[in-house]
Amino acid sequence: MPLFFEETAWRFWDQSLSAKSRSALESFAADDTLCELVGAGKSAPTVRTWVHDDTVVLGIQDHRLPHIEKGMDVLKDYGFTPIVRNSGGLAVVLDAGVLNISLVLSEKDNAIDISAGYDLMLDLVRELFPEATIEAYEIVGSYCPGSYDLSINGQKFAGISQRRIRSGIAVQVYLCVEGSGAKRAEIIRDFYNAGLQNEETKFTYPEIKPETMASLSELLGRKITVQEVVIDLHDLMERPAPMSLQPDETELYGFYLNRVVERNRKMLERPLE
Template identity: 55%
Template sequence: MNERFDQYLQQPWRFIDHTTLGPLFNALESFAYDDTFCTMIGQENGSATLRAWVHHHTVVLGIQDSRLPDIDEGLRYLQSQGQQVIIRNSGGLAVVLDEDVLNLSLIVKEKKGFTIDEGYELMYNLIKQMFSSFNQQIEAREIVGSYCPGSYDLSIGGKKFAGISQRRMRGGVAVQIYLCVRGSGAKRAEMIRRFYELSVNGKEPKFAYPQIVPETMASLSELLQQPLTVQDVMACALSTMKMAGADLHTAPLSEHEQGLFLQHIERMKSRNEKIITM
């Protein structure tokens, strides 16, 4: 990693593991947790935080997705596929989360000069370092045909395995990434392709939704030809941060944090209930 980003890692980091909470762990809670830690770090000098999280059978939509002409048809399809559906409060469009997708949040204080691109670069540098031993070039560029496309799609050989988003609030920054660790990236993409097909239904949407080509997406296990697991990749993230000088520790939520979390989860539920029956 370069010197600029080493400086962000060389400090105390709190580690929170939400990877084993099981199928009942609703993705709304994850976004509420990240808002809680953004508030603590931004306003009350909490430790920088690495949070790892996994959700089962969940499709996370962006706010724009909720405005598609026949969104109800798309929602019915996803639910028929056994998917929970939520709308997140950070940027981006529809993504798939399941037990083989690891999500990481790097939550830091929004210091002067810490631009949006630098937030993306912080995560991108971490991921490159994590997988440097495989001698595969990980690129950050938009992969046309993928779901939730953006300039910081992470890919190997032109196939996307991860996407990065950001949430900035109250002086804190949560840089979030989903990493498709194993399973079929193309199969996940096909589900989202069908969701858009049904949600648009030949009508004129209010935004340019992605024209998904499932073959543009793959998992790390497919790309690296290694039988990786979520726990393998999480352990790699921890060891990489330690090697870069991060002082990692764990700590349960304080009573104050629990109160903040309840406020944020209620806001998330209220926003979602306007569109999706929880």
């Protein structure tokens, strides 16, 4: 286990079951809340696990697709709810087989630049799956491609992102644990095909190749469940005490939730120019 994790007293907030049927907007509000609390020294650094049912989280550039309404209709036909995230990146799939982990740290207490934040999450994922050779580089053909795509034998199963606000850092990873990575990629491929309609755009959207993506269960050749990974993570972090939001923190959470819900509403009602 990296020394940083061993030397840090962690707060552990597991929402892998409790948040599933609720909007993923609540999770973005939760991480923003934790960023402010941890950044201000009002909370210990926090590990938060979260899962949401059948949602596609769009990025700002996705919302600039020339036929975004048709693209979102495709997502709805698949049974997925589209939302727009309050940070960068491109479309990702959330469902019951995808585990998200957020590490929320203080910029004041930790000299963690952007690269170090990514590396911290990479180290954690490698510790969770020590039997695998996990590499970090861009997987061309995957959805939401980036330099910290996590892959095994060239197939992507995870991606890492960061959000920094009010002296707090939220390093987030989505892990495709169960099910078919290729089927998730097909949804995003069809979304882009419908949203582009073969039009040329200034921004280059990824050309999705479903075979570039897989779940950990597929890659490791054994059945792995989201709950198994949550338990392994809790044990790896030396079993920190569970702690959800406390009564004196809920008002701040309400502020951030209202903000992300209103922003999402405006984005979905009024496509960007």
